[in-house]
Amino acid sequence: MKALTLAVVLLSSVASLAQTAPRTEGNANAAAAEMRRPPPPGHSTPRPPQPVPPPPPVRNLAVIDREVMERRIDKLENALRDAMSRTRDNQGRNSIRAAMEELDKLSEYVDDAAPYGTGLPPPPGNYPAPQPMPQPVPLPVVRPITDSQFRSLTQAMARESFPRDKMRVLSMVAPREHFLVSHVMTVINQFSFSNDKLEVVRVMRPTLLDTNNSYELFQAFPFSADKQKLQEILDGRY
Secondary structure (H helix, E strand, O other): OOHHHHHHHHHHHHHHHHHHHHHHHHHHHHHHHHHOOOOOOOOOOOOHHHHHHHOOOOOOOOOOOOOHHHHHHHHHHHHHHHHHOOOOHHHHHHHHHHHHHHHHHHHHHHOOOOOOOOOOOOOOOOOOOOOOOOOOOOOOOOOOOOOOHHHHHHHHHHHHOHHHHHHHHHHHHHHOOOOHHHHHHHHHHOOOOHHHHHHHHHHHHHOOOOHHHHHHHHHOOOOOOHHHHHHHOOOOOO
């Protein structure tokens, strides 16, 4: 009787396991089908999370040849050792020793640097951050004398009767203003003698803007000797 009871219990357990296994496999298949089901209209297909690249290092990096750097460090070390052997001053020997220690730190920094193209950050070190590039200072805009100011100048000169007085007025204004060749030609016409005209060019030349048009001034001097002096004034030799 006990054997019969034990057999019935075993058969019941086997039947229960047989009914449970298909349900477990069915649940797994249903979960897989749920994952393969397309998203609802208007929704994008979920993508697996992408790895986020590390932020670029803040330091100002440069690519160098490790072997070249090591050879130069060796040369510096040999030079410092030679200087140490020749120096008898204690302060100088301490300075050389401090320089050799800094050179050793530089050698270690080069040895620990990541190879080019690995994308690894540089070795840690207490190095100053790169300084921003200074902004260029804009050059001041230089403009010729205004028409109204030049008119006032020529009128003030015209009111003077003698050439030296005209020249005095011009000498007071010329250093503070900039002129064109056309302005020089206008002022020259107020003088009759070549020496006075040449003096006008000499006074106005330092602030002349369109020096490429200086050839136009030669027409105001009919004699070859005056043209030669004019050339010397324009070249800054007179």
